[in-house]
Amino acid sequence: MSVHLPTILSAENIRQRQALIRPYLKKTPLLQSEKINALAGCNIYFKCENFQHTGSFKVRGAFSAALLLSEEERKKGLCTHSSGNHAQAIAKAAQILACPAYIVMPENAPAFKQRATAELGAEIRFSPPTTAGREAALAAWQKETAAHFIHPYNDYDVILGQASCSLEILEELSDIDGILAPIGGGGLLSGALLSAHYFRPELKVLGAEPQLVNDAYLSLAAGKIIENKRTDSLADGLRTTIRPKTFGVFQELLSEIICVEEEEIILALRLIWEQLKIVVEPSSAVPLAALLKHKARFKGQNWAIILSGGNIDLDHLPF
Known part of the structure; x- marks a missing residue:
């Protein structure tokens, strides 16, 4: 086949x-x-x-996408939506590459994953715990920041x-x-x-x-x-x-x-x-x-x- x-x-x-x-x-x-x-x-x-x-x-995919960006693109930051693991991965990549990270997390994301993401230096906003809710919240924030969106998997x-x-x-x-x-x-x-x-x-x-x-x-x-x-x-x-x-x-x-x-x-x-x-x-x-x-x-x-x-x-x- x-x-x-x-x-x-x-x-x-x-x-x-x-x-x-x-x-x-x-x-x-x-x-x-x-x-x-x-x-x-x-x-x-x-x-x-x-x-x-x-x-x-998740850091494998985060670095795979982030390392392809130009210096100018990185300066605007990385953004994504995630319940926790991809959020931490993007925050880690942003920390290592010295750029901002903007993360939308569903409101039911485990509290300790929220803390771990924030401790890596990311800014966090919350959304309804649905794919549509996460995507809508991120789209609005991305308009404000012009950050580069790294999707968790798509x-x-x-x-x-x-x-x-x-x-x-x-x-x-x-x-x-x-x-x-x-x-x-x-x-x-x-x-x-x-x-x-x-x-x-x-x-x-x-x-x-x-x-x-x-x-x-x-x-x-x-x-x-x-x-x-x-x-x-x-x-x-x-x-x-x-x-x-x-x-x-x-x-x-x-x-x-x-x-x-x-x-x-x-x-x-x-x-x-x-x-x-x-x-x-x-x-x-x-x-x-x-x-x-x-x-x-x-x-x-x-x-x-x-x-x-x-x-x-x-x-x-x-x-």
Whole structure:
């Protein structure tokens, strides 16, 4: 089957973008747990983006887009809307590149993510907790500031940056059968799909999504974008709705999305904390929840799971 992708999403550009942003990133480790492997019946490598700058993979896309701007563009600042992780990533990029950051956060964004974003020097305004509300608030603020908008995921430069995460996995692991990544707006999974497509086409790449906010699953089935009707999943980083650029990559390259219930996310989250001895947020646990839900299909295989971030409110743990 022929694949039709935008010219910018090329193998060469993925490699070039990885080289561009590498000096600004941490090389995050791959961890394993014998107990989780035994429970799952397969061999799992956890790519720990919770150890990345600002505690999530999002800085990859933020720097990928910000570093392309001219000095004059940067002086006007960077702006975005985000529930937390992309907000911190843009704030961090602005801090390192010495430019202003203007962030719209939904009013239900975790308080500690609000604080972390402000501590990096960003200005924050709040919006209703919907995609439309976030976008409207940002559009009004951008008119005031003329800042450059870096979308959390509906941006090919951001997607190219996120592809570096899975590319690191492929460079380190030669014997995996596939990669599982969570789906919020779709940037991380789009990057994984592209890296596998160009550099390891035999690999399976699957998405994992909370049942409560399964817009990507519904959108693929319908052939058009279906907005989330609710935003109350524990996985706060996955409450957003996919957009045309990530949806386009999904339509070309994604074969399957596994949806999981909130109770399954909590179980997987607890397993990661207890067995890997690391702090991750609920969004990170969704791929493990998906794998454990369908253990038989992964039996005896080698899979990489991307732990997307570790920014969790320690005052409100779900267990």
